[in-house]
Amino acid sequence: MTSLSDNKAVLIAGPTASGKSALALELAQKAGGVIINTDSMQVYHDLRVLTARPTAEEEALAPHRLYGHVDAAVNYSAGHFVRDAAHVLDDVRHQGRLPVFIGGTGLYFKALTRGLSAVPPVPDAIREAVRERLDREGVEALHAELARRDAAAAARLNVRDRTRIARALEVIEATGRPLADWHAETTPPLLPAGTTRALFIAPERDALYARIDARFEVMLQAGALDEVERLAARGLDPLLPAMKAHGVPALIRYLRGEISREEAASIGKADTRHYAKRQFTWFRHQLPEFEWMTPEAAKGWVAASKEI
Template sequence: MNRTGKNTEAVLIAGPTASGKSALALAVAEATGGVVINTDSMQVYRDLHVITARPTADEEVRVPHRLYGTCDAAVNCSAGMWVADVERVLAEVRAENRLPIFTGGSGLYFKALTRGLSAVPPIPSQVRDDVRARLERDGVEALHAELAVRDPVAGERLKPRDQARIARALEVIEATGRPLSDWHREALPPLLPEGGSIAVFLAPDRAELYARINSRFTAMLGNGALDEVAALAARNLDPLLPAMKAHGVPALIRHLADEITLEQAEEIGRADTRHYAKRQFTWFRHQLPEFDWVAPDQASAWLTRELSLSPNALELVSVSAGMRP
């Protein structure tokens, strides 16, 4: 069913948030008979649909979408868990002779696909809960000091206030008896061989992108984002869980607790998202230089050539596609 004009292992569509990745992936999937596979660490959470701009129900009907909303917010869905799911999905997609189209903004996920991932085994929930309890009781400075003794490499590399990564490094030591750096040396092989995929990074004009980010956050609020976050807050989950730190979620929770106004929460959410987009540009430039950088309004024509599709196979995808909630 793969309708491309060449033998391509996969299509990888990355880019900063609100750059139009999902719309482009949808167009490619419709033109090729492909399957869109989520490559975003926040869109895996079923509790976060609106606030993470997951594909709409209509879009998911038009072409197959996989690995969206598969994890509960109470679970720390690690990159390792995602890779294990991708391995299964890839086998299914290839058995159907469909083109896998990976799209999202999580650089680590794309790097795991193309470069491999460390072999850290799953951390037992009891170990994770114990470390998080000590973090809350003793403070991040105490745990960083402990980490500096037990894993000097991580202690030197991590900033003293980086709660999530310090907790993660200690969890690995507690659960395995080995520092994280040891596991990083025993990397798992990549799922996509080098040179077999087409990889594009959508690179919009910064000013235009930031304007779209602002507009989209406002649109999200009008489409139920506050109710979505209220339902999440009512669960009283660990604030260090990834889902609780999704862009816009902490600020909206503060608003729901009457700490700040909705307008203040909206501006904080917008600013956090803009800062994240800036980091995405930097990360992909340095970590995954093999991605071709293409302006969003030129991406359809670029992919048409790269996939050897007929000239009208892909409809022009406007940069405004990134504004949809």
């Protein structure tokens, strides 16, 4: 029987709709732990329903941190997350509680366990100027400029990849150095090897995809469309992360009368299924140290673990 106190932190990753949130809640209740969000979309205050954030009732059962604390107008990054997570981790450890990091964003978990490239924050004025040029001049023009200023980055990126092309130019404008230079420099990890129990919840694929489709319909019935309508009314930059959350672009198109509700739901479901597939692949190749478990095996591990 494993003692939960043997772990300085528990990391629970997995594809969307895999049941990892319920598992984290069960573990936190048993261990007196604190659940720390490690999902890049659940940080946004504006998208509680559509990102399947824990309900108020669930949050009352155990402490939850880093959920819904960011406005959709913010271009929240892995760097922001690591800084926020460091403060929360210090607080949780000071309380003598078990940190339970849970989510599906591989880059966030990699930043926690491997460190993060030391790219400094890009000033808002520079980011906005690059985005305005992107809209005015088009992505091909900015890719051509990137080829002159950072040939290696331009060669790696698809000429239509608006987000990454803009990001590469923003970094050059802000720092005078290409992204590759910054990626060669990393900060120490918050959770070094040997200090965690890291799990990846891996359900059977067909069952997972069916659950994703069913959950999207439940979200629509629970107010997801109202959320998106309020978000769309803000007129935010469509390149912001919150504006690209699964389901948001398609539902905005529905609200504009461009497609039917059924088409929007179908697109949202398909995008989410494709994302889940990419999550399996990403964790397998990028974080092989995570222990893969079926949902049933993970529940068994929690049940067999000693309480702290």
